[in-house]
Amino acid sequence: MFGKLTINAIPWDQPIPLIAGAAVGVALLALFTWVVVKGHLPYLWREWITSVDHKRIGVMYVLLGLVMLLRGFIDAVMMRTQQAVAFHAPGYLPPHHYNQIFSAHGTIMIFFAAMPIIIGLMNFSVPLQLGVRDVAFPTLNSTGFWLTATGALLVNVSLVVGEFAQTGWLPYPPLAELPYSPGVGVDYYLWALLISGVGTMMTGVNFVTTILKVRAPGMSYMRMSMFCWTALASNLLIVAAFPILTATLIMLALDRYLGFHFFTNDGGGAMSLFVNLIWTWGHPETYILVLPAFGIFSEVFSTFSGKPLFGYRSMVIASLGICLISYCVWLHHFFTMGAGADVNAVFGIASSVIAVVTGVKIFNWLFTMYGGRIRYQTPMLWSLAFVVTFVLGGMTGVLLAVPPADFSLHESLFLVAHFHNVIIGGVVFGCFAGVVYWFPKAFGFRLHEGWGKAAFWCTLIGFYVTFFPLYAAGLLGMTRRLQHYEVAEWRPWILAAVVGVAFSAVGMLCQIIQLVVSIRDRAQLRDTTGDPWDGRSLEWATCSPPPAFNFAFLPDVKGEEPYWAMKQRAIETQHLAAAGEYQAIEMPKNSATGFMTAFFATVIGFGMIWHIWWMVGAGLVGAYAGVVWFAWRDEDEYAVPASEVQRIDGERRRAREELLARNANVSGAA
Amino acid sequence: MTRPRSSIDAPLWAKGRTLSFAIAAVSGGVLDPRGPIAADNAQILVNALAIMLAIVVPTLIATFVFAWWFRASNKKAIYRPDWAYSGRLELIVWGIPLLVILFLSGVTWIGAHDLDPARPLAGETKPVEIQVVSLDWKWLFIYPEEGVASVNEVALPTDRPAHFSLTSATVMNSFFVPQLGSMIATMNGMVTQLNLKADRPGDYYGLSAQFSGRGFSDMHFVLRALAPESFAQWMADARKSKAPLDEGAYLTLARAQTTSPTQFYGSVDQTLFEKIAARRLTSEAGPVSPPSQAME
Numbered sequence: 001m002f003g004k005l006t007i008n009a010i011p012w013d014q015p016i017p018l019i020a021g022a023a024v025g026v027a028l029l030a031l032f033t034w035v036v037v038k039g040h041l042p043y044l045w046r047e048w049i050t051s052v053d054h055k056r057i058g059v060m061y062v063l064l065g066l067v068m069l070l071r072g073f074i075d076a077v078m079m080r081t082q083q084a085v086a087f088h089a090p091g092y093l094p095p096h097h098y099n100q101i102f103s104a105h106g107t108i109m110i111f112f113a114a115m116p117i118i119i120g121l122m123n124f125s126v127p128l129q130l131g132v133r134d135v136a137f138p139t140l141n142s143t144g145f146w147l148t149a150t151g152a153l154l155v156n157v158s159l160v161v162g163e164f165a166q167t168g169w170l171p172y173p174p175l176a177e178l179p180y181s182p183g184v185g186v187d188y189y190l191w192a193l194l195i196s197g198v199g200t201m202m203t204g205v206n207f208v209t210t211i212l213k214v215r216a217p218g219m220s221y222m223r224m225s226m227f228c229w230t231a232l233a234s235n236l237l238i239v240a241a242f243p244i245l246t247a248t249l250i251m252l253a254l255d256r257y258l259g260f261h262f263f264t265n266d267g268g269g270a271m272s273l274f275v276n277l278i279w280t281w282g283h284p285e286t287y288i289l290v291l292p293a294f295g296i297f298s299e300v301f302s303t304f305s306g307k308p309l310f311g312y313r314s315m316v317i318a319s320l321g322i323c324l325i326s327y328c329v330w331l332h333h334f335f336t337m338g339a340g341a342d343v344n345a346v347f348g349i350a351s352s353v354i355a356v357v358t359g360v361k362i363f364n365w366l367f368t369m370y371g372g373r374i375r376y377q378t379p380m381l382w383s384l385a386f387v388v389t390f391v392l393g394g395m396t397g398v399l400l401a402v403p404p405a406d407f408s409l410h411e412s413l414f415l416v417a418h419f420h421n422v423i424i425g426g427v428v429f430g431c432f433a434g435v436v437y438w439f440p441k442a443f444g445f446r447l448h449e450g451w452g453k454a455a456f457w458c459t460l461i462g463f464y465v466t467f468f469p470l471y472a473a474g475l476l477g478m479t480r481r482l483q484h485y486e487v488a489e490w491r492p493w494i495l496a497a498v499v500g501v502a503f504s505a506v507g508m509l510c511q512i513i514q515l516v517v518s519i520r521d522r523a524q525l526r527d528t529t530g531d532p533w534d535g536r537s538l539e540w541a542t543c544s545p546p547p548a549f550n551f552a553f554l555p556d557v558k559g560e561e562p563y564w565a566m567k568q569r570a571i572e573t574q575h576l577a578a579a580g581e582y583q584a585i586e587m588p589k590n591s592a593t594g595f596m597t598a599f600f601a602t603v604i605g606f607g608m609i610w611h612i613w614w615m616v617g618a619g620l621v622g623a624y625a626g627v628v629w630f631a632w633r634d635e636d637e638y639a640v641p642a643s644e645v646q647r648i649d650g651e652r653r654r655a656r657e658e659l660l661a662r663n664a665n666v667s668g669a670a
Numbered sequence: 671m672t673r674p675r676s677s678i679d680a681p682l683w684a685k686g687r688t689l690s691f692a693i694a695a696v697s698g699g700v701l702d703p704r705g706p707i708a709a710d711n712a713q714i715l716v717n718a719l720a721i722m723l724a725i726v727v728p729t730l731i732a733t734f735v736f737a738w739w740f741r742a743s744n745k746k747a748i749y750r751p752d753w754a755y756s757g758r759l760e761l762i763v764w765g766i767p768l769l770v771i772l773f774l775s776g777v778t779w780i781g782a783h784d785l786d787p788a789r790p791l792a793g794e795t796k797p798v799e800i801q802v803v804s805l806d807w808k809w810l811f812i813y814p815e816e817g818v819a820s821v822n823e824v825a826l827p828t829d830r831p832a833h834f835s836l837t838s839a840t841v842m843n844s845f846f847v848p849q850l851g852s853m854i855a856t857m858n859g860m861v862t863q864l865n866l867k868a869d870r871p872g873d874y875y876g877l878s879a880q881f882s883g884r885g886f887s888d889m890h891f892v893l894r895a896l897a898p899e900s901f902a903q904w905m906a907d908a909r910k911s912k913a914p915l916d917e918g919a920y921l922t923l924a925r926a927q928t929t930s931p932t933q934f935y936g937s938v939d940q941t942l943f944e945k946i947a948a949r950r951l952t953s954e955a956g957p958v959s960p961p962s963q964a965m966e
Contacts, residue, residue, distance in 0.1 A: 095884045095885070095886075095887065096884065099881075099883075099884070166883070166884070167881075168881050172841075172842060174840070174841045174842070174858060175841040175842070175881075175882060175883055180840070180841055180883060265840075265858040265859060265949070265952075266949070266952075271842065271857065271858070272857070272860075305740070306742075306749070306751060307750070307751055307752075307753065307754065308752070308754040309754065310753075310754050310755070311754070311755065311759075311760055311763065312754065312755075314760055314763065314764070334855070336787075336844060336852075336853050336854055336855050336879075337855045337857070337862075338787060338788065338854055338855060338862040338863065340786065340788070341782045341783040341786035341789070342782075342783075344782045344786070345778055345779045345782035345783065348778040348782060349775040349778050349779065352771045352774055352775060352778065353771060355767060355771055356764075356767040356768050356771050359725075359763075359766070359767030359770075360763050360764055360767060362729060363729075363759075363762075363763040363766075363767075364763060366729070366732055366733060366736055367756075367759060367763075368754075369736045369737060369740055370736050370740065370753075371740065371747075371748060371749065371750035371751075371753045372740045372749070372750075373740065373741075373742040373747075373749050374737065374740050374741050374742055375742050376741065376742075384733070384737055387733050388730060388733060391726055391729055391730060391733075392726070395719070395722045395723075395726050398718065398722060398774065399715060399718050399719060399722075401778070402714060402715075402718050402774070402777065402778050402781060402782075403778065403781065403782040403785070404710065404711045404714045404715075404781040404782065404784075404785035404852070405711060405714055405715040405718060405781075407711055407785065407787065407851065407852035407853055407854075408700040408708065408711040408712065408715065408848065408851060408852065408853070409700065409715075410844075410853060410879065411844060411846075411853070411879040411880055411881075412879065475699050475700055475701050476698075476699035476700075476848070477698075477699045477700060477846075477848025477849070477875065477877075479846070479877060479878070479879045480881070481881040481886065482886075482887045483886070483887040484887050485887065486890075487875060489698070489699070
């Protein structure tokens with residue numbers, strides 16, 4: 001009846017997951033009760049869960065990502081503290097638990113923290129920056145989000161029902177094959193990623209289509225903001241790379257479920273095939289994450305320096321260059337598998353070539369600051385810290401791209417320090433910069449600057465104090481994923497890293513306080529103008545938060561930085577451009593399709609993991625019925641009446657006129 | 671079904687801990703090389719770092735100078751709100767990274783060929799042949815020419831290079847002695863090649879660099895670099911061991927899902943390594959089914 005699932009699947013003998021699981025369970029129950037009792041459920045269902053508005057979906061993605069970031073960070077704290085005490089000692093986490101933690105840490109951070117935040121920011125900002133009302137496929141967008149949430153849910157369920165993979169964040173066979181991993185851990189991994197991978201693929205298709213086909217009148221490619229360009233590059237990579245991931249994981253699933261021999265030791269399987277395939281996805285994946293972050297930094301550098309981005313065309317070429325070259329470097333993840341000198345050399349050189357195009361970007365950001373009037377608000381601090389940190393991380397990356405150097409450093413803590421250096425310094429700093437930058441646009445009030453700066457400094461110090469000692473430990477020959485160790489020379493560096501984690505934890509706390517304080521003080525932090533940072537791209541042309549239809553009139557784009565041009569014209573003439581005749585606007589209707597599909601996907605995934613075949617069948621029927629029901633719909637749009645459009649846009653124009661008058665007085669006085 | 675596995679962890683890592691006291695572990699790391707390969711790896715690391723610092727340091731300085739000078743409160747800084755393109759600067763922006771990477775590519779190409787793990791070391795002395803098998807979770811070393819074998823301890827003479835042929839009886843591992851240089855993967859059904867040499871006598875820490883499961887953290891060994899006469903003595907001592915390494919002894923060793931104390935075998939089935947590598951002799955029924963909770 002319940003396949004492999006028994007009451008013993010719950011880890012009764014392990015207090016840590018039990019207590020953590022119980023605490024989360026109680027918190028969720030309390031939250032749900034509060035929502036129901038206060039009568040917020042219909043609002044949540046109508047305005048968020050079934051919403052197909054790209055802004056709402058973007059916000060939900062970011063929220064999911066931030067919660068998972070916290071979960072992944074707790075894993076990190078456990079790993080670092082375990083290594084701190086496990087010198088000549090077993091520590092407090094037995095291998096069974098420790099191995100799950102580092103596997104879950106990597107999986108969660110990449111797939112369910114970094115990806116959702118990055119995709120969320122693209123969701124929120126790309127249509128606004130393109131000057132349009134929505135993405136190409138709004139319901140697909142919602143489905144993509146909810147499938148990602150399914151994946152995150154399954155990974156977290158594994159904490160208290162069964163176990164997670166103990167194979168590392170990439171389940172290398174033969175370790176991940178049935179003889180060596182007989183439990184459900186790898187199956188949790190497989191189904192979480194197969195389901196969320198479909199969601200990511202939908203996002204990729206949606207955004208490539210949106211950026212190529214859905215742009216405001218006059219928004220030619222070479223007038224798009226840099227963030228839209230990097231989003232395009234990133235989504236092209238998603239479309240090309242995620243099918244490889246899905247296919248590879250399906251092959252592994254076939255090995256595990258149906259006795260196939262793709263990657264097994266016996267029957268002619270080739271584990272090296274898995275390693276090649278997973279990294280042909282895995283290397284582009286790092287650029288899927290970092291390219292949009294590059295886009296965010298480009299926006300921030302330009303906005304807070306009060307200048308256009310330097311070398312726009314070079315930046316476009318560099319982004320697309322990274323997009324292409326990232327496909328030609330995957331073998332540098334396994335130089336030590338003995339591929340031979342020619343192969344290693346070619347892939348080593350290809351990897352260093354990425355440093356050229358990335359170097360171009362770094363220089364262009366520097367020259368964007370040159371001649372600027374730099375305002376040091378939180379997004380700019382993150383961006384500046386990114387340049388310094390990323391240059392150092394890029395440097396250690398090029399070292400690892402030289403095969404003989406990699407022969408001494410591969411799979412060591414030096415490698416761990418390197419990729420955290422680029423992922424935290426690049427992607428995480430980019431996410432934080434993006435969240436602070438677009439927060440007032442999304443919610444209509446800014447985040448508290450003081451707490452934002454406190455979070456910034458703690459996180460920055462925490463990063464350096466954690467990971468630079470790990471570089472040293474790696475140079476001393478310490479490899480990754482050690483549950484305990486006996487080499488005395490490594491110990492001081494591991495202890496230093498714990499101090500760094502403490503700083504990072506304070507940083508996390510500051511972020512949470514920042515959010516709470518900002519919500520409490522939202523009246524003072526209110527953004528009445530819609531343009532809190534003196535912005536340059538189109539999202540700042542509408543009000544904060546933007547209406548469902550984004551723009552009353554689609555902007556008529558006449559050059560790069562269209563909003564900056566509009567603003568300058570208004571300042572010169574002391575008048576806003578005249579409004580046209582307001583018309584009703586058709587917007588896509590809410591749909592429960594995404595949520596229902598994800599619900600049934602969760603059922604399918606859980607059934608597959610525990611071999612509960614009737615549950616899988618029921619889930620498949622439900623998911624298919626949902627799609628048919630959606631396909632049968634008669635109406636998929638509703639109209640916002642012209643009067644409503646006029647009212648909302650009228651308010652926006654009043655705020656803008658006030659701003660214009662205020663600025664005129666200021667410059668008059670000066 | 672899966673849960674009881676955790677219960678067998680406790681004895682395992684407790685065992686690993688007591689064992690490790692016997693092995694005095696010292697690791698000077700990759701920047702304290704004790705052999706030519708490690709020295710060259712370290713040298714290439716330092717060279718590549720120096721080449722990149724030549725561009726990274728000025729970039730970082732420029733970052734801080736620009737960021738400081740062009741702060742909004744600095745009234746002396748000239749504001750150029752429309753300056754966004756300069757052909758000459760674009761040339762520098764593309765040119766400098768390109769030149770650095772071109773140079774570094776040369777280093778990479780030459781280094782990858784000179785230091786290819788499969789490439790025999792220069793010199794006319796015949797290398798010591800050593801066959802390596804990674805097991806769950808220990809290392810088996812076979813000296814086919816001398817006819818001895820050892821577990822978790824391997825010896826090299828300091829006057830001759832060593833040629834390693836490596837495979838894995840189970841999952842992938844990576845053979846790594848930080849102070850001697852280049853690591854190489856060990857894979858089931860495949861044989862990888864590695865050439866190393868130790869310059870100075872000493873005990874060097876060796877470990878698996880590739881995560882391989884539950885007992886991975888105990889999967890370390892000692893590499894003893896010995897003066898020629900001490901090496902001969904080590905061989906003679908190992909040969910005194912009565913235990914032969916035949917198929918039966920190998921399977922017993924391979925199926926024990928733990929690390930192992932240092933052991934020696936005085937005689938060896940000469941075809942054993944070939945049989946393991948060709949999968950004609952396999953230990954895997956996978957890990958034995960987990961014992962019940964009774965262990966506690």
